[in-house]
Amino acid sequence: MRVFIGLITGMISGATPILLAALGGTFTFYAGVFNIAMEGMMLAGAFCAVVGSYFFHSWLMGILFAILGSLLLALIFVLFAVVLHTDEFITGIGLNLFAVGATTYLMRQTFKVKGVFADPGIVAIPSLQIPWIKDVPVLGQILSGQNVIVYLAVLLTAWSAYTVFRTRFGLRLRAAGYNAASLDSSGVSTARMRVLSLLVCGVLCGLAGAYLSLGYVRLFAENMSAGRGWISLAAIILVNGNPWGIALISLVFGFSDGLGLLLQGYNVAPQFTAMIPYIATLIALYFFSVRQKRLQKV
Amino acid sequence: MNQKTISALIGILIGLLIGAVILLVQGYDPLATYQALFQYSLFGLYPLSTTIKNSVPLILTGLSASVAFASGPVNLGQPGQLVMGALLATIGGIYLHLPPALEVPALLALAMLGGALWAGLAAFFRQAFNMSEFIVTLMLNMIADFFTAWAISFPLMDRKAFSPMTPQIDRAGWLPDWGSFNSAIPVMLIAVGIMWFMFNRWKIGYEWRMSGQNSLFARLGGCEIRKNFVAVMLVTGALAGLAGGLVVMDGPHRFIKGLGANYAWDGVMIAIVANNDILGTLFYGLFFSAIQTGALGMELITNVPNEISQVLQAVLVLVIVASREATVAIMNRSAARRKARQRVVGHIEEKAV
Numbered sequence: 296m297r298v299f300i301g302l303i304t305g306m307i308s309g310a311t312p313i314l315l316a317a318l319g320g321t322f323t324f325y326a327g328v329f330n331i332a333m334e335g336m337m338l339a340g341a342f343c344a345v346v347g348s349y350f351f352h353s354w355l356m357g358i359l360f361a362i363l364g365s366l367l368l369a370l371i372f373v374l375f376a377v378v379l380h381t382d383e384f385i386t387g388i389g390l391n392l393f394a395v396g397a398t399t400y401l402m403r404q405t406f407k408v409k410g411v412f413a414d415p416g417i418v419a420i421p422s423l424q425i426p427w428i429k430d431v432p433v434l435g436q437i438l439s440g441q442n443v444i445v446y447l448a449v450l451l452t453a454w455s456a457y458t459v460f461r462t463r464f465g466l467r468l469r470a471a472g473y474n475a476a477s478l479d480s481s482g483v484s485t486a487r488m489r490v491l492s493l494l495v496c497g498v499l500c501g502l503a504g505a506y507l508s509l510g511y512v513r514l515f516a517e518n519m520s521a522g523r524g525w526i527s528l529a530a531i532i533l534v535n536g537n538p539w540g541i542a543l544i545s546l547v548f549g550f551s552d553g554l555g556l557l558l559q560g561y562n563v564a565p566q567f568t569a570m571i572p573y574i575a576t577l578i579a580l581y582f583f584s585v586r587q588k589r590l591q592k593v
Numbered sequence: 594m595n596q597k598t599i600s601a602l603i604g605i606l607i608g609l610l611i612g613a614v615i616l617l618v619q620g621y622d623p624l625a626t627y628q629a630l631f632q633y634s635l636f637g638l639y640p641l642s643t644t645i646k647n648s649v650p651l652i653l654t655g656l657s658a659s660v661a662f663a664s665g666p667v668n669l670g671q672p673g674q675l676v677m678g679a680l681l682a683t684i685g686g687i688y689l690h691l692p693p694a695l696e697v698p699a700l701l702a703l704a705m706l707g708g709a710l711w712a713g714l715a716a717f718f719r720q721a722f723n724m725s726e727f728i729v730t731l732m733l734n735m736i737a738d739f740f741t742a743w744a745i746s747f748p749l750m751d752r753k754a755f756s757p758m759t760p761q762i763d764r765a766g767w768l769p770d771w772g773s774f775n776s777a778i779p780v781m782l783i784a785v786g787i788m789w790f791m792f793n794r795w796k797i798g799y800e801w802r803m804s805g806q807n808s809l810f811a812r813l814g815g816c817e818i819r820k821n822f823v824a825v826m827l828v829t830g831a832l833a834g835l836a837g838g839l840v841v842m843d844g845p846h847r848f849i850k851g852l853g854a855n856y857a858w859d860g861v862m863i864a865i866v867a868n869n870d871i872l873g874t875l876f877y878g879l880f881f882s883a884i885q886t887g888a889l890g891m892e893l894i895t896n897v898p899n900e901i902s903q904v905l906q907a908v909l910v911l912v913i914v915a916s917r918e919a920t921v922a923i924m925n926r927s928a929a930r931r932k933a934r935q936r937v938v939g940h941i942e943e944k945a946v
Contacts, residue, residue: 371911380922381915385865389911392858396903403898404619525731532728566743573732577718584723 296433298557303437305553306546308511309572311448312337312503312520314545317527318448318455319499324536325459326492327472327485331387332372333500334524335394340365340504342398345417345515346405354420354509358444361505362498368394369497373490391524399517413514420444420509444506449542451499456538468492500524522573529576533583544579551575600920604913605880611912612905616897626895633890634883638773640890646775648882649843650675653781653836654860655867655874656788657829663792663869664801664825665808670715670730671833671857673737674708678834679841680741681707683848684749686762686841696765701780701838708834709827711737716826720819726826738853745848758849768843777839784832789871801825833857855903859885862906866913881906 316333323330340361347353347360368390375381375389406412422440429439459465470478471488479485503523508515526548534540555568613623634644654671661668682704689699715733718724746757768776792798803811804821812818836856841848863881867873888902 375911375915379915379919381911381918385914386911388861388865389907389914392862393904393907393911395855395858396900396907400898400900400904403900522731522735525728529728529732532725564743564747566739566746570736570739573735576732577724577729580724580728581718581722588723 300433300436302550302553302557304441305556306549307437307441307445308549309552310542310545310549311442311445312506312511312523313527313530313548314448314452314542315444315503315506316500316524317530317541317545318451318538319496319503320527320531321455321459321536321538321541322468322492322495322499323489324531325465325469325472326489327475328376328489328492329383329387330372330493330496331384331524331528332368332390333496333503333527334520334522335387335391336365336368336497336500337504337507337524338391338394338398338518338520339368340501341508341519342401342504342515343501344505344508345412348418348509349414349416352416352418354418357418357509358420358502358505361508362501365501365504366494366497369493369500373493377486377489377493395518398515402515402517409517411514411516417509417513419513420505442506442510444502444510447502448506451502452538452542459536459538464491503527526572526576529580533579547579548572548575596920596924597917600917601913603920604916605909607916608905608909608912611908612901615904615908616901619897621895621897626891626897629891629894630884630887632887633893634887640886642773642775644879644883644886645778646843647886648878649775649777649781650836650840650856651859651863651882652875652878653784653839654833654857655863655878656785656860656871657832657836658861658864659867659869659871659874660788660792660801660832661825661829662864663805664821665805666716666719666822666825666829667725667727668712668715668730668826668829669727669861670712670733670830671836671860672853673730673734674711674830674833675837675840675857676741676853677711677737677837678704678706678708678831679837679848679852680744681834682766682838682841683759683762686766686846687749687760689766690763691765693765693769696763697768697842700762700766700842701835704834704838704841705831706834708837709831711834712826712830713823716823719826720823741848741852742850745850749848751847756850758845759847761847762841766842767846768839775843777843780835780839784835785871785875788832792871797821797824833860836860859906862910866910868917 316337320330320333343364344357344361348357372386372390375386376383402412403409420443422442423446425439429435467483467488471485475485507519530541530544533544551571555571558568559565616623616626634640654675657671682700685700685703689696691699711733715726715729718729719726745759749759751758751760800816800821804816804818808818840852859881863874863877867877884902884905888899891897892899
């Protein structure tokens, strides 16, 4: 039972950052922006979260800073891709590398350390104990006592699904990606929708970053997003951007993360267990392409 | 001067200006910093030769990315291909004992094989299951990273070492030392030369370029798209693997932790700023290497951390690409306006007659 609960908890904490980043990416996906900068936005968020939390001794300031840092990257994306019409792929790659360089540089500049910054002064985001539910055996240990951001991610999934499919904003957003010319001719600026989608993506990736550095662990390490932004991109592609589908896929990736942690207890080399989420992505892509092929035949 | 050079120069200038603003905000003197940066990378025989030596892995991975992007496949797997090439070259170097004249080429070939195999895996996934090589190569990067980390901490670990690394490779596999001129440079130049000829003079390169620009046109013209895709992946993988092999054979002579550094991503950036042009890759590879090499010296005499070079590089990439596309847009607009004016003038003249 302990193993089972550990696996589920590991799954949830592994899934959360991927879910949040992928939800952000889904807005840009529907708006027709080829946004691959989630990786960089998340990393910027993770760094700024530590800065805010460390200097203000408050995890709320950490989250605020994470969102601001990630938004800054989103704004640079807007400047280049939407205003200057630079290629989106190139902007994304450039921004990701900018985030790696800038956070490494700023970490050394602000905290005078290289590689990893861990300090007792960093205030972590607390966990939430839900009354009554926490006393339920097994279920209580899973549903209660999770990080605040985890609950926020669940709410945001529902909010994203509602916003994209049930509101006027969502309709316009999807129109921007589906047929930009007809949206423009009906008097709504496509560029404006794309900018808004990027800003939403910035906020959500900022939360993902804050979770990485203040929830998952309590430190900042160079390039700590470690490909999660790319995995979230894969998650979006796999389910065509549907937020509930993304939540499911994120849980699958989270499970592979938790499985890795579990296998380490069984004397499997840590390098192999660390590979599991990436291999899981490849397997998921395989099933996706098999399904595509079958759909094409019909 | 043509439009390309002008827009590149404008981009470099604006990029350096933004870098100067960043330095000013941090309270450093930008002029002194830039002076130190270029003094330690360009002026003098030793700085210059170090810059050229350091540019080898950057240019080779950049070449790999350029050739791939120009021919269609979005091969972003250079980081993984580089470490796999390095690993195979290291294994060869540990177990093969040949005279140097054979050992060096054998290890280079093994490095290329390692990179090509890793890229070939992605090509296989694409051909057999139609999985997008873009995400597959990215995932394979992470897997290769962990795989090599495992290989050097368990089966290949040097028992005498305190941190994960392999034993040294056979002395015969070390690249010969030619004073201030590094022997990895001719290998890199040969690779650049071959790729340039392939792309600009040979039929196969023409097919690749056409497939990259318009794959439908290439297919209707009789190119075997699928075969070319695999060939491009294998060749670009081999180039990235070669970079890894040279890093091992020239530098630490063993596979150490963190060997791949950031070479391959820098290479991707170089390909992007060079607009996938082979000679452009050579130029920007040298330029980026100058920034990185100079940054280490700069740190010695100013207080600016050398990590600023990474920031500067990313800023330069974004600004140079944006200025290139903006220049094209401005040129197009002025051409359109000129044409429109001619139309109007012609119209008025017609009426006057």
